[in-house]
Amino acid sequence: xxxxxxxxxxxxxxxxxxxxxxxxxxxxxxxxxxxxxxxxxxxxxxxxxxxxxxxxxxxxxxxxxxxxxxxxxxxxxxxxxxxxxxxxxxxxxxxxxxxxxxxxxxxxxxxxxxxxxxx
Amino acid sequence: xxxxxxxxxxxxxxxxxxxxxxxxxxxxxxxxxxxxxxxxxxxxxxxxxxxxxxxxxxxxxxxxxxxxxxxxxxxxxxxxxxxxxxxxxxxxxxxxxxxxxxxxxxxx
Numbered sequence: 001x002x003x004x005x006x007x008x009x010x011x012x013x014x015x016x017x018x019x020x021x022x023x024x025x026x027x028x029x030x031x032x033x034x035x036x037x038x039x040x041x042x043x044x045x046x047x048x049x050x051x052x053x054x055x056x057x058x059x060x061x062x063x064x065x066x067x068x069x070x071x072x073x074x075x076x077x078x079x080x081x082x083x084x085x086x087x088x089x090x091x092x093x094x095x096x097x098x099x100x101x102x103x104x105x106x107x108x109x110x111x112x113x114x115x116x117x118x119x
Numbered sequence: 120x121x122x123x124x125x126x127x128x129x130x131x132x133x134x135x136x137x138x139x140x141x142x143x144x145x146x147x148x149x150x151x152x153x154x155x156x157x158x159x160x161x162x163x164x165x166x167x168x169x170x171x172x173x174x175x176x177x178x179x180x181x182x183x184x185x186x187x188x189x190x191x192x193x194x195x196x197x198x199x200x201x202x203x204x205x206x207x208x209x210x211x212x213x214x215x216x217x218x219x220x221x222x223x224x225x226x227x
Contacts, residue, residue: 035214046156047154047162047223049207052214060214104216105167106153112123112161 002027004097004110012117018084022097022110029054029078033102036073036080040093041112048093052100053080087117121145131196139191139222141206144149149208151189153182156203166191170176178212193224201226
């Protein structure tokens, strides 16, 4: 059973960079054709796909966030990470890390971590 | 980028059948996946592919597709099915993912 766990600061100041890491256990981040995703949910709103990274380092970004976004993978630690720069209050959300299969279905989700952007 | 459209809210009487729909161009190329989310919890996958249920998904849940519209059907809705439901798919031509806006299901 694959388990994902988000970690990182729960409070970020406006204009600074949000950084989160997802640790994968119960399976290798390099296995199969899975790709590793970040998804967020603003309070009371729907799910928004942020982007995905393959263990090879290939990335796909939501066009609306691309200019501020950097996703990376650290295979040796079975982790992947997100950095979102120049944050504003609109970036306040629960951030989920998740594993997607080739067909786009997301079979494993982290529990989510709330990140608040506030001074 | 493409979009997926869902009705914001649907209600169903206990024990009756309800269909939740998801519409978008990407669904002509890729099947939708469906997720159930209850308050304060992460989403869970309930349907994927043509009509596949992960272990743990009750068989009252089923999926289908016609053209650019995917449907999640709950046959004999139970009180515990009250939740938000989201569809997603890959975007045509790449690995970008897209989500629908979600449907809040109320079981009366």
